[in-house]
Amino acid sequence: MxxxxxxxxxxxxxxxxxxxxxxxxxxxxxxxxxxxxxxxxxxxxxxxxxxxxxxxxxxxxxxxxxxxxxxxxxxxxxxxxxxxxxxxxxxxxxxxxxxxxxxxxxxxxxxxxxxxxxxxxxxxxxxxxxxxxxxxxxxxxxKTISANIDQHYQDIIGHSAPMMKVFETIEKVAKTDANVLILGKNGTGKELVARALHRRSNRSENVFISVDMGAIQENLFESELFGHTKGSFTDAKEARAGRFEVASGGTLFLDEIGNVPLQLQSKLLTVLESRKVTRVGSNKPVDIDIRLICATNTPIQGMVKDNKFRQDLLYRINTIEIRLPALRERKEDIPLLAQHFLEQYAGKYNKEINKLSEGTLKKLQSYGWPGNVRELRHSVERAVIMTDHNVLQPEDFLLTSLDESEEKMIFDDYNLEEVEKTVIRKALDKHERNISRTAEELGLTRASLYRRMEKYDL
Known part of the structure; x- marks a missing residue:
């Protein structure tokens, strides 16, 4: 003083x-x-x-x-x-x-x-x-900084029937501590829903920790999630709390849960059942208090049937299931979403653009949006940057392909093996060789797809 x-x-x-x-x-x-x-x-x-x-x-x-x-x-x-x-x-x-x-x-x-x-x-x-x-x-x-960082996730936009069902489920389950599994293709907004559940929960004043399970190396799985003690392995120069400990008191969001290798799923299940974690290099369990939300873009029920995902773990993580529709399943939301992104990026890039033409909206609604809302957002951002107009025109949008329903596939012959090879190759190209998404679209397991890729040298 x-x-x-x-x-x-x-x-x-x-x-x-x-x-x-x-x-x-x-x-x-x-x-x-x-x-x-x-x-x-x-x-x-x-x-x-x-x-x-x-x-x-x-x-x-x-x-x-x-x-x-x-x-x-x-x-x-x-x-x-x-x-x-x-x-x-x-x-x-x-x-x-x-x-x-x-x-x-x-x-x-x-x-x-x-x-x-x-x-x-x-x-x-x-x-x-x-x-x-x-x-x-x-x-x-x-709080202000967090709110600004989180601004991108403040609103899930839509008034279509499928989205109204999603909103209704969020309102029902947010205040509970029930585990939630969010299903949906890439770009549909799974993390937006997870954050909305957290903001409306009794844990909203505490942390929201997001973990991309597909990005964790298998040999670092336990260390990243459960923490480690100093010297417990070569690079462990200091003790570190894992994501479960850091999220205690708040919400833990495990994105792409379907990517967890089968041999590590049992360790994850043990932690979820005991509500305790033990750091690598320690024998002392630490109590955790989390609300668990998981998400996946893989057909996880099919993975259970193929013994790629433990059924008991699936039971543990999906007390409540929320399915997010692909953008092509809620095309009536496209004008609302496009206008929202237009206002966002016109402000960001200081451009006086206030609307999209009717022809533009028709073009956007006729497209299949394989990348879903994320692709629409990027397309609007690019259009705002490149246009010379005050109203976004159809030519401002360079959409990469026609709607899937209009896309034609041409075969050199109708040999079944050649047809199958062509279909798999086109599906791999469409999904940029993402095995999980390609397998889902083709109705195959990842193992089955790998066998066919090896067979056809793809």
Whole structure:
């Protein structure tokens, strides 16, 4: 605390105490207010910003129990939790001092006091109060930063029947801690739904941790998810908490859960059943408290049938299942989505573009959108950057292919093996050789697709 800064309120029913406190403290702090009646405290707190309140524990109505002081301590904490409260009393009862601290008082001084002791106590209390407020400011800043980072996920846009069903399910399950499995193709907005569930949950003030299960190397699986101790393996130069520990108290989102190798699924199941993790290199289990949301773009029921995904793990993760429609299944949402992205990117790139022409909307609605909402967003962004118009025109959108229903496939001959080879090659090209998506489109398992690729040298 800097000399002659801070604002203190002294509340005591003894005029001599008020006068003595003010006379001494005003030499060391910016401002000292005094008040005889504690009933004035709420009004004073509404109209002033105090750092410390020196509060009499025993007013005339209740000479020695301290109950009235405790009552007003509670009221002060309700109004301003960051405010430091120091009790002053003529009764040096240790039990009341301990009780006062337990109930949230910062300190306890006896009257008549020693000036040096009073100043030291007030200085410490002011420092505490100011630190609490700095922490509150930092917390608010962090919330604001998080909100800005999360802005991309603030709204799931759509008014089609399939999306209304998704919204209805989110509202029903968000407040529960039920495990949720989100199914949908790439680009349909699975993470948006996961974040919406978190924001509407009772854990919304805590963390949302997203993990791409497909991006974790198999040899680092346990370390990434469950943590490790220092020296537990070659590169473990310091102890590290895993994603489960970091997410404790909040929501853990495991994206692309279908990519977890079968031999590691049992370890994941054990953690979900026991609600405990054990760091690599440790024998000490750590309790975790998470709300689990998973997502996948793979046909996970088919993986269970093919013994590629444990049925007991699937039961554990999909208490509630949310299926997201592909964009081509909700084409009535395309104008709404396109306009939203237009406004977003016109602002970002400082361009005066306010709408899409009717011809443009027809073109967008006739396209198949294999990349779903993500592809639409990127297409609108590109159009906004490249156009010279104030209204987006059909030629501003370079869509890569026709709607799947209109796409024609030409064969050199009708030998079944050649037809199959051509279909697989085109599906691989369409999905940029993503095996999971290609297998799903062809109605094959990953293993079956691999066998055919080997057979046809693809």
């Amino acid at each position: 800097h000399e002659n800064t801070g604002h203190i309120l002294v509340v005591d029913d003894d005029d001599d105490v008020l006068h003595a406190a003010k006379l001494f403290l005003k030499q060391h702090v910016g401002k000292v207010d005094t008040e005889k009646s504690p009933r004035s405290i709420p009004n004073l707190l509404r109209n002033n910003s105090y750092d410390v309140i020196l509060l009499d524990m025993n007013f005339t109505e209740d000479m020695s129990s301290g109950r009235e002081g405790f009552f007003w301590l509670e009221k002060i904490q309700e109004i301003d939790p960051s405010l430091a409260v120091v009790f002053i009393t003529a009764y040096g009862d240790v039990d009341k001092a301990v009780s006062a601290i337990k109930k949230g008082a910062t300190d306890f001084v006896l009257k008549p006091w020693q000036n040096e002791k009073l100043l030291a106590t007030v200085t410490s209390a002011m420092n505490l109060s100011q630190s609490r407020r700095e922490i509150d400011v930092l917390r608010d800043q962090q």
